[in-house]
Amino acid sequence: MAWGGQPRPLLALWLLAALARSGSGEAGDGGWRRAGPGAAAVEEERCTVERRADLTYAEFMQHYAFLRPVILQGLTNNSRFRALCSRERLLASFGDNVIRLSTANTYSYQKVDLPFQEYVERLLHPQNPTSLGNDTLYFFGDNNFTEWASLFRHYSPPPFRLLGTTPAYSFGIAGAGSGVPFHWHGPGFSEVIYGRKRWFLYPPEKTPEFHPNKTTLAWLQDTYPALAPSARPLECTIRAGEVLYFPDRWWHATLNLDTSVFISTFLG
Numbered sequence: 001m002a003w004g005g006q007p008r009p010l011l012a013l014w015l016l017a018a019l020a021r022s023g024s025g026e027a028g029d030g031g032w033r034r035a036g037p038g039a040a041a042v043e044e045e046r047c048t049v050e051r052r053a054d055l056t057y058a059e060f061m062q063h064y065a066f067l068r069p070v071i072l073q074g075l076t077n078n079s080r081f082r083a084l085c086s087r088e089r090l091l092a093s094f095g096d097n098v099i100r101l102s103t104a105n106t107y108s109y110q111k112v113d114l115p116f117q118e119y120v121e122r123l124l125h126p127q128n129p130t131s132l133g134n135d136t137l138y139f140f141g142d143n144n145f146t147e148w149a150s151l152f153r154h155y156s157p158p159p160f161r162l163l164g165t166t167p168a169y170s171f172g173i174a175g176a177g178s179g180v181p182f183h184w185h186g187p188g189f190s191e192v193i194y195g196r197k198r199w200f201l202y203p204p205e206k207t208p209e210f211h212p213n214k215t216t217l218a219w220l221q222d223t224y225p226a227l228a229p230s231a232r233p234l235e236c237t238i239r240a241g242e243v244l245y246f247p248d249r250w251w252h253a254t255l256n257l258d259t260s261v262f263i264s265t266f267l268g
């Protein structure tokens with residue numbers, strides 16, 4: 001009765017969904033849902049990380065490699081890799097593969113193994129703003145490059161290298177509103193394949209104020225608004241096709257504004 005008698009609201013919903021899909025940017029959303037967790041997970045008012053198109057390796061080394069973060073545009077073309085990362089393609093190829101999840105806190109303690117399909121269908125939803133990072137499971141890193149080789153051989157990493165380092169990939173998919181709170185490690189790149197990822201960065205000598213088990217979203221709501229202008233981090237939201245470079249030991253926290261697919265190249 002409900003189905004037969006009221007087609008119009010359903011049709012309207014379908015049209016809205018179709019419009020949302022077609023309006024979601026050049027790269028599309030790959031079938032990954034984009035609805036955010038509400039008003040909290042939004043873009044910054046002003047991006048304070050430099051965006052550079054067609055940066056040469058010499059300029060990268062001179063101005064950024066050891067000094068400051070930068071967002072690189074147009075460096076590689078990963079449209080083929082992106083197509084392989086649609087929800088449908090990844091589920092068809094890797095749905096039964098067991099993946100390893102980490103908790104989304106600064107010092108990730110717990111690891112959980114479960115089939116990729118189960119993660120996508122049960123856990124990949126917008127983050128509840130009140131949940132704790134150490135209670136949230138996050139798919140990033142711990143990838144099995146043997147089982148997923150047919151995907152990763154299509155990824156073109158940023159072509160810049162630092163002497164004495166070896167690149168290593170970490171691939172992930174995470175729900176809107178999720179993210180990893182402040183932490184630091186060696187230098188590297190992070191590329192968004194689908195969705196948007198907001199970054200917060202501090203230089204090594206400027207340790208931010210944060211609780212290691214709270215989410216980036218909680219930090220953004222509770223701590224960020226009271227920061228004096230001089231205490232604010234560098235910040236910017238990157239989108240599909242953009243690559244953020246972070247130098248050695250820079251503090252950083254991330255916040256996925258949409259369901260996001262992303263891959264980092266760590267220079268260890």
Ligand SMILES: *[C@@H]1O[C@H](CO)[C@@H](O)[C@H](O)[C@H]1NC(C)=O
Nearest residue numbers: 074076077078079080081241
């Ligand atoms: C990227 O490569 C695809 C083919 O894989 C091509 O169709 C597309 O035009 C390229 N995009 C750019 C910006 O070069």
Ligand SMILES: *[C@@H]1O[C@H](CO)[C@@H](O)[C@H](O)[C@H]1NC(C)=O
Nearest residue numbers: 132133134135211212213214
């Ligand atoms: C998560 O961290 C909070 C605060 O640090 C702590 O009270 C809680 O027991 C932790 N939860 C788990 C599952 O370890």
Ligand SMILES: *[C@@H]1O[C@H](CO)[C@@H](O)[C@H](O)[C@H]1NC(C)=O
Nearest residue numbers: 103105109134135211212213
């Ligand atoms: C964070 O959570 C972990 C386990 O989830 C716990 O062992 C640790 O004590 C917590 N840290 C703080 C500062 O509460």
Ligand SMILES: *[C@@H]1O[C@H](CO)[C@@H](O)[C@H](O)[C@H]1NC(C)=O
Nearest residue numbers: 100142143144145146147148
């Ligand atoms: C990766 O997958 C292969 C094939 O299933 C398996 O033999 C291997 O133990 C896995 N490696 C890791 C590090 O889990």
